[in-house]
Amino acid sequence: MEQKSFQDSPKGKLYLVPTPIGNLQDMTFRAVEVLEEVDLIAAEDTRHSKLLLDHYHINKPLISLHQHNYAKRVPELIEKLNSGTNIAQISDAGMPSISDPGHELVIAAVDQQIDVISLPGPSAGITALVASGLPSDKFTFFGFLAKKDKEQQKQLNDFRKIPTTLIFYESPLRILHTLKNMQKVFGENNKIVIAREISKKFESYYRSSIKEAIDFVSENQPRGEYVILVDNPPRKVDYTNKDIFQMVDELVRNGQRPIDAIKKVAKNTQYHRSEVYDIYHSEEK
Incomplete structure (x- = not known):
């Protein structure tokens, strides 16, 4: 199917603008320029985003767009876009829609033939992957796993059948629990990398077996947000x-x-x- 372009449309444009995952200096010149030029910024948390905008001396109207209000907010933003308002969408950190709110607005904009322009920028999963030392030519990104044991183990068992490096996000409160479930599914000797506080002052990578990772996290109080990368090479034989x-x-x-x-x-x-x-x-x- 031919992809249409609406660059000459009188409608506004929706810009998806990535924001730093830690270090504020990771903002690109283009990202700052777009935020300075749009008419309105839709932010996951307006208080959090205000700190970033103040750092770059950007003074633009802010409106919230998050998982609890998107049903009401998306139609409002689409109406503005249709009337010619240019809007930038940002999340608290990284790329909008990647384990963050915002995908609903993109779907609605595409449906209304509104230009959606995505700027390249930081993503914790990809940043951790290229520094992990695990195979990076093929990978599977999932984000946050289910919280309940049975559902999480089912998800992990499904991923075990995908022979790529696996990328997950996890909070400090749940990382030990998740690592124990990974041990049950992948085995205690499976290679794993834990990336913590990427681009921040206490950035660190822990490369080990899953069992060693469990011991490490048990002995060191988890702090900050984590990216977990699991080595999942192909099996010698694929049995039914x-x-x-x-x-x-x-x-x-x-x-x-x-x-x-x-x-x-x-x-x-x-x-x-x-x-x-x-x-x-x-x-x-």
Whole structure:
């Protein structure tokens, strides 16, 4: 389908402007220029954004746009854009819409044939990836995992089937919990990188196995926001669920306890034990 351009439209333009994830000097000249020239800035948290704008001596009207008010706010902003108002959208840190509010406004603008112009800039996930030392030619970004154990482990088991470096965000309150679930799914010796406070004064990278990462976080009080990168290389053989079940079932029929058979198959296939367990019991039914 041919992509239309609306550059000569009398409508306003929606600019997606990335903001620093830590160091205020990471703002680009173009980002500052756009914020100086638009008519209105839609911000995730107007109080937080005011600090950034004051730093660059930008004095423009601010309006809030976040997960709790987008249903009301998006139609208001679309009306302004249709009437010729140029609007910049910013989140508290990084790229709008990436684990942040704002995607609903983009969808509505595209639907109304309003120009959406995205400026390149900081993203914690990509910044951490290129410094991690893990493979960066193929990666999968997810952001924040589910909070409940069962749902989070299901998500991680699904990601285990994707042979790329995996990128997640996590808070200091939940990082230890999430690392323990990662150990259950990927195994304690799986390579992992934890990036903390990217571009800030206490920026750090911890490269280790998942088990060592759990020990480190347990002994050092977590502070700041985290990016977790998991090495997830391809397996030597990609087995079907039926293959896994048959291997376990054969050992069980030959006299082994199911738990011992599951351990053996996990070791032989390089699948994690919990994954073999889930496959065996689901296929058993």
